[in-house]
Amino acid sequence: MDEKILHSLNNGKTGDKLVLIPENKRGKFTVASVDQRTVDGIIFDSKIEAERYKELRLLEKAGKIEKLEIQKKFVLIEEFMYKTQHIRGISYYADFYYLEVWQDLDSFDLLPVVEEWKVKVTKTKDYILKKKMFLQKYGEEIDFREMVKDEMRWL
Numbered sequence: 001m002d003e004k005i006l007h008s009l010n011n012g013k014t015g016d017k018l019v020l021i022p023e024n025k026r027g028k029f030t031v032a033s034v035d036q037r038t039v040d041g042i043i044f045d046s047k048i049e050a051e052r053y054k055e056l057r058l059l060e061k062a063g064k065i066e067k068l069e070i071q072k073k074f075v076l077i078e079e080f081m082y083k084t085q086h087i088r089g090i091s092y093y094a095d096f097y098y099l100e101v102w103q104d105l106d107s108f109d110l111l112p113v114v115e116e117w118k119v120k121v122t123k124t125k126d127y128i129l130k131k132k133m134f135l136q137k138y139g140e141e142i143d144f145r146e147m148v149k150d151e152m153r154w155l
Contacts, residue, residue, distance in 0.1 A: 042070065049095055049117050056096060065098040066110065072097035074114075076133040092130045100143075112142040123148070 037044045040057075044050040059065045071093045079089035095117050099110040116131075135144060 046117065052096065052115070052117055056098065060098070063101060065100050065113075067097075067099050069097045071095070072114075074134060074138060076130060076137060090130070090133070092134050114138075114142055114144050116144070116146045118146060118148050 034043055036047045037050050039050045039053050042053070044053060053070065056065065056068050060068050074092045074094065075089060076092055077090040080087050094114040096113075096115040098113055098115075100113050102109040102111055114134075118127075131144075131146070138144075
């Protein structure tokens, strides 16, 4: 049977009608269950993000990173007025932001880092554009690290 998935028309709210969606009509994203994506009461977009969060928490406890933040907002373009029209700003939300500790015998430094965890299908045109805007505005002061799951390497 090709019709294997039940789908709620109103995102699971009570009283919804359930319909069968053929395999070829499903979305392009396969998402793990909420339980697999939840850590410390936080629901992540993907299982791989949840796993990375656990790793970063351990690094924070070990003193290798500081001030871990999730979904930190970076303003790319401020809101503004054009004639009489209010134009909304554009923001980018990083998967993870933290300060990486660099220490040797003579010095101690903190390097700001943004991490993005992607799968090829989530590298949308919108994401690519915002990434370019982020790099143009913050690239000199913040180290941008992107991990693409299919390639499993930093870009």
